[in-house]
Amino acid sequence: MAIDILVVDDEDMIRWTLKESLESEGYRVTDFGNARDFLRFFQEKGGDIVLLDIRLPDASGLDVLLDIAKIDPDVPVVVMTAYGDVETAVKAMKRGANDYLSKPYNLAEVNLLIKKIVQTSLLKGQLGRFLEKVGNSYSQLLGENVKMKILREHIAMAAQSDRTTVLIRGESGTGKELVARQIHLQSARAGQPFIDVNAAAVTGTLLESELFGHEKGAFTDAQRQKKGVFELADKGTLFLDEIGDLDPNLQAKLLRVLQERRFRRVGGSADIAVDVRIIAATNADLEKAMEEGRLRRDLFYRLNVFTLFLPPLRERKDDILLMARSFLDSFRQEFSKPVSGFAQETVDILLNYQYPGNVRELKNLIERATLLETTNKIRPSSLPEELRGGAPQVSLLPSGPAESGKPWLTAGFNLKDYVDSVEKRVVAEVMAECGGKKNKAATVLGLTRFALRHQLKKHGLEDDSGS
Ligand SMILES: Nc1ncnc2c1ncn2[C@@H]1O[C@H](COP(=O)(O)OP(=O)(O)OP(=O)(O)O)[C@@H](O)[C@H]1O
Numbered sequence: 031m032a033i034d035i036l037v038v039d040d041e042d043m044i045r046w047t048l049k050e051s052l053e054s055e056g057y058r059v060t061d062f063g064n065a066r067d068f069l070r071f072f073q074e075k076g077g078d079i080v081l082l083d084i085r086l087p088d089a090s091g092l093d094v095l096l097d098i099a100k101i102d103p104d105v106p107v108v109v110m111t112a113y114g115d116v117e118t119a120v121k122a123m124k125r126g127a128n129d130y131l132s133k134p135y136n137l138a139e140v141n142l143l144i145k146k147i148v149q150t151s152l153l154k155g156q157l158g159r160f161l162e163k164v165g166n167s168y169s170q171l172l173g174e175n176v177k178m179k180i181l182r183e184h185i186a187m188a189a190q191s192d193r194t195t196v197l198i199r200g201e202s203g204t205g206k207e208l209v210a211r212q213i214h215l216q217s218a219r220a221g222q223p224f225i226d227v228n229a230a231a232v233t234g235t236l237l238e239s240e241l242f243g244h245e246k247g248a249f250t251d252a253q254r255q256k257k258g259v260f261e262l263a264d265k266g267t268l269f270l271d272e273i274g275d276l277d278p279n280l281q282a283k284l285l286r287v288l289q290e291r292r293f294r295r296v297g298g299s300a301d302i303a304v305d306v307r308i309i310a311a312t313n314a315d316l317e318k319a320m321e322e323g324r325l326r327r328d329l330f331y332r333l334n335v336f337t338l339f340l341p342p343l344r345e346r347k348d349d350i351l352l353m354a355r356s357f358l359d360s361f362r363q364e365f366s367k368p369v370s371g372f373a374q375e376t377v378d379i380l381l382n383y384q385y386p387g388n389v390r391e392l393k394n395l396i397e398r399a400t401l402l403e404t405t406n407k408i409r410p411s412s413l414p415e416e417l418r419g420g421a422p423q424v425s426l427l428p429s430g431p432a433e434s435g436k437p438w439l440t441a442g443f444n445l446k447d448y449v450d451s452v453e454k455r456v457v458a459e460v461m462a463e464c465g466g467k468k469n470k471a472a473t474v475l476g477l478t479r480f481a482l483r484h485q486l487k488k489h490g491l492e493d494d495s496g497s
């Protein structure tokens with residue numbers, strides 16, 4: 031279950047871009063063009079976070095704030111104000127808004143702010159609202175294969191010694207983040223923050239300040255002092271995701287914190303001591319990275335204290351059906367669809383597939399199939415093309431409708447699926463040709479890096495982190 035964000039703005043373009051961007055980060059977004067529709071919905075269904083434009087066609091956002099407070103005084107609200115209209119922003123904060131964005135803002139800023147709200151709510155111990163959702167989607171680690179049983183034992187051991195650094199290795203989509211959260215939740219640090227940062231998403235000074243914080247004036251944009259994730263995670267767990275891609279300049283700094291458990295804010299002169307457990311994760315070949323001089327050996331040895339290897343799904347095929355059923359069960363409820371199981375041919379296909387995207391791919395395809403299915407059993411036609419017999423290619427043998435280069439003549443053809451599968455194949459091929467380098471692949475595909483990340487996520491090809 032995703033965190034529900036409600037967007038209220040009368041400009042279609044703004045609603046659309048916010049929705050697009052936030053959904054690609056895994057939130058569920060519902061949008062409204064006026065105050066009345068929003069309030070009616072909010073009264074009835076509620077929401078987790080509200081993004082509210084101050085200038086609405088039928089009311090002032092300032093008044094809407096009062097209505098929101100009557101319905102749910104705890105819901106975090108971010109108001110969107112015109113550039114430079116500090117006065118309104120201040121009024122809004124007085125009426126209970128948590129934060130404000132002045133237009134025009136960039137999407138990265140919005141994402142960061144939302145992340146911050148979720149994390150501070152967790153920090154403040156207002157767990158109820160989010161823990162149920164965050165906790166639910168993360169609480170269950172499925173799998174009865176012997177490798178999974180051993181993994182569970184290792185998770186329990188890691189949870190026991192709550193100062194030990196843990197390194198989680200495994201292909202994309204094998205559940206590294208899920209396992210990291212399990213370790214945290216089973217450890218003595220459970221009531222404390224779990225903070226994740228993606229080492230690959232930001233670089234240089236930005237990441238340094240994200241990790242260690244900065245003092246006011248440390249660099250041009252540093253208008254205020256800011257705490258880094260090491261400070262925010264104090265007493266809790268810090269999850270360093272995609273550690274294999276960490277900027278070389280930061281590796282030495284990270285090493286120092288790992289050794290001494292103290293660091294300095296960017297531009298700061300005093301050491302700050304923290305008590306954090308580090309869990310690092312990567313799908314990269316760290317040995318190769320060391321050989322090629324991209325990863326410091328001393329850092330690797332510091333991280334490689336207690337290492338968990340997550341098996342790819344194709345190495346535990348006996349878990350495929352069990353997981354598929356469990357995912358079907360939750361999506362069926364979420365979408366209120368009367369789908370009760372899988373047709374036999376579907377089972378055969380699911381069992382024979384290799385799952386390069388591992389559990390994430392399986393989960394995504396079950397979600398999609400649940401949505402598409404119109405009968406009470408998932409039929410092969412609701413599965414993506416590449417599972418049903420290779421990617422849709424124009425074959426040289428003109429014997430059947432598909433082979434004739436006219437796949438739309440095949441039974442069960444659906445344009446959206448077809449376009450989706452072509453899109454997925456092209457993105458996957460270009461990523462492979464570019465050696466997994468997103469910047470390069472984005473250029474080849476004519477996409478922004480953000481749009482590429484969205485594509486990768488949409489097709490279960492990588493990248494779940496969203497930071
Ligand atoms: N054993 C499992 N049981 C249930 N769900 C799982 C399991 N493993 C993974 N998942 C689900 O699959 C998805 C991907 O998992 P996760 O984000 O933890 O993968 P990851 O290894 O961190 O991938 P990446 O390297 O791409 O970041 C999530 O939705 C997660 O809940």
Ligand SMILES: [Mg+2]
Binds near residue numbers: 495
């Ligand atoms: Mg991950």
